[in-house]
Amino acid sequence: MAERVDVVVVGAGVAGLVAGRRLHEAGRTVVVLEARDRVGGRTLNDTIAGVTVEVGGQWVGPTQDRINALIDELGLERYPTYDEGQTVVELPGGKVKRFSGDTPPFSPLALVDLLQAQRTLDKLVETVDLDAPWDTPDAPALDAMTFASWLDRRLHTDQARAFHEILTAAALATEPDTMSLLHWLTYIQSGHGLERIIAVTGGAQQDRVVGGSWRVSERLAEDLGEAVVTSAPVRRIAAGDDAVTVTADTGSFEAAQVIVATAPNLAGRIDYEPALPARRDLLTQQLPHGQVIKVMVAYDEPWWRSEGLNGQAASADGPVGVVFDNTVPGHDPGILVGFYEGADALYWGERSPTARRQAFVDCLVRYFGPKAASPVDYLERDWAAEVWTRGCYGAHFPTGAWTRFGPALREPCGPIHWAGTETATRWMGYIDGAVQSGERAAREVLTALT
Numbered sequence: 067m068a069e070r071v072d073v074v075v076v077g078a079g080v081a082g083l084v085a086g087r088r089l090h091e092a093g094r095t096v097v098v099l100e101a102r103d104r105v106g107g108r109t110l111n112d113t114i115a116g117v118t119v120e121v122g123g124q125w126v127g128p129t130q131d132r133i134n135a136l137i138d139e140l141g142l143e144r145y146p147t148y149d150e151g152q153t154v155v156e157l158p159g160g161k162v163k164r165f166s167g168d169t170p171p172f173s174p175l176a177l178v179d180l181l182q183a184q185r186t187l188d189k190l191v192e193t194v195d196l197d198a199p200w201d202t203p204d205a206p207a208l209d210a211m212t213f214a215s216w217l218d219r220r221l222h223t224d225q226a227r228a229f230h231e232i233l234t235a236a237a238l239a240t241e242p243d244t245m246s247l248l249h250w251l252t253y254i255q256s257g258h259g260l261e262r263i264i265a266v267t268g269g270a271q272q273d274r275v276v277g278g279s280w281r282v283s284e285r286l287a288e289d290l291g292e293a294v295v296t297s298a299p300v301r302r303i304a305a306g307d308d309a310v311t312v313t314a315d316t317g318s319f320e321a322a323q324v325i326v327a328t329a330p331n332l333a334g335r336i337d338y339e340p341a342l343p344a345r346r347d348l349l350t351q352q353l354p355h356g357q358v359i360k361v362m363v364a365y366d367e368p369w370w371r372s373e374g375l376n377g378q379a380a381s382a383d384g385p386v387g388v389v390f391d392n393t394v395p396g397h398d399p400g401i402l403v404g405f406y407e408g409a410d411a412l413y414w415g416e417r418s419p420t421a422r423r424q425a426f427v428d429c430l431v432r433y434f435g436p437k438a439a440s441p442v443d444y445l446e447r448d449w450a451a452e453v454w455t456r457g458c459y460g461a462h463f464p465t466g467a468w469t470r471f472g473p474a475l476r477e478p479c480g481p482i483h484w485a486g487t488e489t490a491t492r493w494m495g496y497i498d499g500a501v502q503s504g505e506r507a508a509r510e511v512l513t514a515l516t
């Protein structure tokens with residue numbers, strides 16, 4: 067006999083755990099079924115040189131109101147990312163420069179190029195209807211074009227082009243030719259503009275959670291107790307007249323309502339009975355994830371700081387295109403974090419950890435100098451290799467996907483509701499978006515249950 071609950075939540079990432087928490091608070095019986103043998107999904111802690119760090123999502127920042135409120139609610143604390151000193155940029159062609167402030171050390175021509183394109187982009191971003199990107203004025207045209215095609219028309223210098231390529235890789239772990247212009251505009255507005263998305267202080271990389279961001283999931287799961295079942299991949303969701311039967315490897319549950327809190331690519335791997343409406347099913351076939359290998363090296367101390375560097379670097383040549391200081395206060399080792407992204411992650415994912423470590427260190431030597439050559443420890447996580455994520459940081463919409471399939475992103479299919487950061491309107495793709503989506507889905511379900 068299947069156990070009966072009010073709501074089954076599929077997936078114990080931040081979105082699913084938050085949905086479970088809000089439903090539990092409202093007095094509903096809930097079970098959260100998680101495929102992995104752990105909670106947290108795309109957030110995860112690990113250690114390097116004996117220090118706990120995040121190998122998945124880590125930073126939170128201002129305007130990320132939902133995750134910041136949750137951190138406070140759980141009694142967790144934040145600390146600022148180290149952000150004092152100069153940033154390093156490797157220009158196309160290999161010249162390495164240091165700079166302070168917001169303006170990269172580009173040629174005057176490239177800066178004008180960048181600024182002109184930025185003004186046009188900003189105006190387009192303002193037009194996006196965040197609740198319904200497919201209703202944005204001129205949506206079909208904006209969605210028919212890749213961001214790369216738009217850059218081809220607007221930019222005339224290699225440096226300005228490199229800026230946007232680094233940015234799309236850093237934000238979505240993919241290249242501008244894989245996503246529609248409408249998607250990039252939506253993503254930018256969702257994150258309150260490019261400046262917020264890029265920035266450390268004042269932006270999305272401003273803060274970290276004491277003990278690592280995985281503490282958020284761990285605390286949520288602790289409070290839910292036995293309602294969270296791990297190693298329970300959900301294979302089938304069958305909606306009958308009186309109840310929905312959710313079948314996992316560990317057994318079945320019957321519920322009045324279900325929340326699927328996974329990225330759309332994984333929601334599409336579950337069998338549904340009856341079959342989902344075509345628009346929803348096709349949506350799950352359309353939204354690929356980017357590719358990320360997150361890499362870290364540790365040194366005895368953060369030596370770059372005494373050289374006036376903040377540990378941040380950006381390079382169009384890569385293969386590790388962006389680097390940050392990931393040192394944890396109160397611990398001696400200096401830690402640098404970098405990301406293989408998009409095509410670089412695919413290429414380097416097919417090589418050995420030793421080769422990836424060396425390629426990362428080679429980048430750091432170019433960016434910061436010879437002291438970077440001898441780290442004492444190395445840590446990596448390839449998210450494209452994780453079967454319950456299949457790429458990261460999250461999904462992006464290729465051309466035509468928002469306008470054809472977007473309306474199915476959040477629309478419930480009878481008693482089945484959809485959560486996960488991809489369904490968020492604010493900070494879509496971020497931990498904050500996951501929280502927003504879990505809270506929204508819980509509200510939907512509570513309304514349906516009354």
Ligand SMILES: Cc1cc2nc3c(=O)[nH]c(=O)nc-3n(C[C@H](O)[C@H](O)[C@H](O)COP(=O)(O)OP(=O)(O)OC[C@H]3O[C@@H](n4cnc5c(N)ncnc54)[C@H](O)[C@@H]3O)c2cc1C
Nearest residue numbers: 077079080081101107108123124125300486487495496497
């Ligand atoms: C390397 C990396 C760096 C990142 N950096 C940041 C950052 O600095 N700041 C930030 O805000 N965000 C960052 N992100 C993104 C952030 O981690 C995610 O947006 C967020 O964690 C997504 O949460 P979620 O609950 O929506 O999805 P997920 O975390 O993917 O949770 C979905 C869960 O569902 C489970 N699942 C899937 N299929 C099934 C099934 N059939 N049955 C049962 N369970 C299933 C999965 O195992 C998973 O646990 C980063 C991500 C990565 C990978």
